[in-house]
Amino acid sequence: MNSGYALSLSDISCTFISRDNPGQRYTAVADTTLNIAPGEFVSVVGPTGCGKSTLLNIGAGLLEPSSGTVTVHGEKLVGINKRAGYMFQADALMPWKKALDNVIAGLLFRGVEIPIAREHGIAWLARVGLGGFEDRYPHQLSGGMRKRVAMAQTLILDPDIILMDEPFSALDVQTRQLMENELLELWSEKKKAVLFITHDLDEAIALSDRVIVLASGPATHPIGEFPIDLERPRDVAEIRNQPHFTELHSKIWDVLRDEVLKGYVQHKNIVEERTQ
Amino acid sequence: MNNKLLRVWQIALVIIILSTWQASSMLSTKAAFFFSNPIDVAARLVSWFFIDLDIYQHLGVTLIETLLAFVIGTILGLLVGLWLALNQRAAAICDPFLKALNAMPRVILAPIFALWFGLGIASKVALAVTLVFFIVFFNVFQGVREVSPTLLANARMLGAGRNDLLRHVYLPSAMSWVFSSLHISVGMAFVGAVVGEYLGSARGVGYLILQAEGSFDVRSVFAGIVVLTLCALVLDTLVGKAEKRLMRWQPKIGTTEKI
């Protein structure tokens, strides 16, 4: 039945067990079902620490859910999700490789010949605005530049499913909009399935076909799903001025705000408990 | 200006020390016997390097031992370190034995090695290898363990297989730790070689010192010390250069202080 979806998480729960103290458990995600059709751009927003990255790790096959199943184009996922590209929230470039070598690493793992891979890599670096930075090591790049190298590194492999964990949060507004437009263009060319995590509601609405709001943790699950029926192709800078955009924003924000507040109170309580 | 002043002070200090040494050996025969004097030591050095020429053979032996021990110890440490770091169970089994071996004062192995490998190069290399191996091993082990989980996950998502991970992730990470301990391991290789020679050999700078000591030839002992110190300094400089080249990707080069 699910075979129509590019990525489908059904009835997923995920409980972490503390390594030092097995009695201590934390259920990050509970009873979550999330389906993404091929060519669909889905964003997930939610308060910090609610379990967004956990959900993405499950979709990538890096983390096995405690219960529930993950299917990729109709096939049950076992091990790493080979059809997915994952752009991590944390820095994940290999510090001992130059920018270009980082970008083409995936191609080389797949057996592409070095000259061809380099050619692709140089084109991709130019595409993310880093032409001429091929020979820099990651520590010689700024945080935003590293993010863009990571983006080129993931997208050069042309994955069917793109998983992105707050990819643009380290960028300044201008670069960010450039990258967002670049991503949209790429996505519309090839109609990939995108699961995009962000804490920026504006960004989520501007990019997506659908925005999913997660409850604050523990045991997070979707509490709202909003189709975004704004016209495409979009320009992320201009679309924010449309009246319908503002409408959608306030509608989603109504749901999200309560969760963010709840999440904030919970975090504060945890911190207070610890300090007492 | 400041730097120049520093140099002046340093040279002054050397002159003061050398002249005190010379003066005291001229004033007291006891001091002359136990400490020799700088002029005699310098004369000995000159005769070693420019007249008798036999020092080159001894120095060559010591350096070959150092180099062999360094290379063999590093390769062994790298292989065993990688293997154990990637095999949780093997690591758990070997852990107490490795700790015990590392805690053991390695110098006591010298007589055994002399028995097994004879008085030639091999026994010195073996002793120095035991010193180098553990330094490299522990650094490799740490280096593999310290690889960030995100970096590993990223490489796996990019399609890296087990061999790719080894070559592109674990090994570079381990090597960075090995390089940052290069000063210590080269130093240890040198110490192992000289101590091995000192405890029984027919060639090498350690042997030279041993011979001189046996005949109360204090100036040769001091001359040997000077040669060894200069050699160690040269080795250390070379290592520093190699490190700088190989570790260009690192934001800061973790140098270890030499005491």
Ligand SMILES: Nc1ncnc2c1ncn2[C@@H]1O[C@H](COP(=O)(O)OP(=O)(O)OP(=O)(O)O)[C@@H](O)[C@H]1O
């Ligand atoms: N390996 C783990 N062991 C134990 N708890 C974990 C582990 N990974 C995540 N958690 C917990 O699960 C919860 C969700 O974590 P997750 O990283 O998915 O949050 P997030 O929504 O991505 O947050 P952010 O927006 O800040 O990135 C957190 O409370 C975290 O403490």
Ligand SMILES: [Mg+2]
């Ligand atoms: Mg996260």
